[in-house]
Amino acid sequence: MxxxxxxxxxxxxxxxxxxxxxxxxxxxxxxxxxxxxxxxxxxxxxxxxxxxxxxxxxxxxxxxxxxxxxxxxxxxxxxxxxxxxxxxxxxxxxxxxxxxxxxxxxxxxxxxxxxxxxxxxxxxxxxxxxxxxxxxxxxxxxxxxxxxxxxxxxxxxxRAIGRHGAELISKGDGILTHCNAGGLATADYGTALAVIFSAHEQGKSPRVFADETRPLLQGARLTAWELAGQGIDVTLICDSMAAQVMKEGRVQAVVVGADRIAANGDAANKIGTYGVAVLARHHGIPFYVAAPSSTFDLSLADGSGIPIEERDPSEVTEGFGRRTAPEGVGVYNPAFDVTPAGLISGIITERGVVSPVSEKAIRAALGGPPADP
The missing domain is CATH 1.20.120.420 (translation initiation factor eif-2b, domain 1)
Structure with missing residues (x-):
């Protein structure tokens, strides 16, 4: 160490x-x-x-x-x-x-x-x-x-994801992201944050709203750390504030990462992502998923087959060593949720942006075999 x-x-x-x-x-x-x-x-x-x-x-x-x-x-x-x-x-x-x-x-x-x-x-x-x-x-x-x-x-x-994704961002756009999909989540530049880094390097001056991402606060601890360190305008918000920030017109795009994407485009990401996608749809804000081709699982027809990890209840009741809930209370702690493809405006890959999101478009972009009729 x-x-x-x-x-x-x-x-x-x-x-x-x-x-x-x-x-x-x-x-x-x-x-x-x-x-x-x-x-x-x-x-x-x-x-x-x-x-x-x-x-x-x-x-x-x-x-x-x-x-x-x-x-x-x-x-x-x-x-x-x-x-x-x-x-x-x-x-x-x-x-x-x-x-x-x-x-x-x-x-x-x-x-x-x-x-x-x-x-x-x-x-x-x-x-x-x-x-x-x-x-x-x-x-x-x-x-x-x-x-x-x-x-x-x-x-x-x-790097390629960043280049393709930056084309979707206009100068001064407010971008909301959930969890951490930056250099800390990859070998170098990130996926969702690669879009922001690239837009920043192009002089587009994005303004980022980072959800804190409970219960382990990856947005607060990691995303804010990465973005602030690169001189990017980042504002940390509680997860429950996303709807209000969108309502106030501060957000022009949502960009998140993914841990697994099914053949039809259903995407698993950190818990809370699905809710952000629903909010974005309600407010007419495009919701993008940024992920490399290695994150697609074409063996799964849709997101119902994606295994969802459940983590220790103590992450909720005793986050970072301090108890914040009564002893013995029941806890449900899934680490991920699945956002349906119908809520995703586009999937940003190293090969380009898949939009509209469908199995046919995904297989064509990834060079996979055609779907069964």
Whole structure:
């Protein structure tokens, strides 16, 4: 674990974000390297990085939300698979393959909703099975190269999402976002926040309203930290204030991320997103989802098949260590909800904007097989 290096500014809401940070990175070579990640549970008051050198520490980092956001989870899982692949030594290819499979199986149990987790692990398994390396060490090197490729591709996809999404934003627009879909949720630039960053870089001066995003306050702790650090006009609001802000005409677009998108365009994102989409429709405000192609799950016809993670009740009753509810009260704590495709004005991907949102349009944009008649 490493805190802010000596001489660096404290990671306050502006100074910390202005520094270039790497949410997920690999340090060293395949045989002796380690996975380093920002511990997002400590933001915004502390900038702390954690090093993971075994599968269980990666599993816990994903489970406890030290790393979160679908693309970032996928990258972390890919690197975690490399760590697992070497856990029994590299004497031969078969040993590395078997260890990789076991590590991937374990990591897949960390969180159920973010499809990037399973996409990345499947990709690592396919590489292990197809690779013709003569030694276990060479196979391990190939696996690390694939994990790095996943991270590099995510960076490129985020930049492209930002470019396509910025075209939807006019100068001075008010943009509301929910949860965190920025650099902290990806390998680099974000998805929903990539749209805002790109618009800002183009001189469009967007004004952002960030929902605090209860119960874990990712909007307050993370989104506000990222945006303020880049000099972007950001105003933090409670989740329950979104309707009033829209009614007052302060919002011209809503842009959010996604953890899984079904074939028809139904999109799972942080709990509360569905309500924001309903409010946007009522007020005639376009509602956009920004996500890379790796977040689509074309095996699911619609959002009813998306697994919704339920988290510990203490996140609601004792958020951040202080009890705010009576002992013994019942709690329902789903981490995600699903916004129906009919409420989504467009899905911003690295390949362009899918609008109107339909299975036919999605499959055409992603190059997938046509839907069954």
């Amino acid at each position: 490493t805190a802010v290096p000596p001489g660096e500014p404290e990671a306050g809401p502006r100074e910390g974000a202005r520094r270039r940070f790497k949410t997920v990175q690999w340090i060293g070579d395949a045989a002796g390297g380690r996975l380093r990640m920002i511990d997002q549970t400590r933001l915004p008051t502390e900038f702390v990085e954690i090093d993971c050198e075994d599968v269980e520490s990666v599993w816990w980092a994903i489970k406890r939300l030290s790393v979160r956001g679908a693309p970032a989870i996928g990258v972390a899982a890919a690197y975690g698979a490399v760590i697992g692949a070497r856990s029994r030594g590299t004497a031969d290819v078969a040993t590395v393959r078997e260890a990789l499979r076991d590590a991937a199986a374990r990591l897949a149990t960390s969180r159920p909703t973010a499809v990037n987790l399973f996409w990345a692990l499947d990709r690592m398994r396919r590489v292990a099975d197809a690779e013709t390396a003569e030694t276990g060490g060479l196979l391990l090197d190939r696996l690390l190269a694939e994990a790095r490729a996943i991270a590099d591709e995510d960076r490129a996809m985020c």
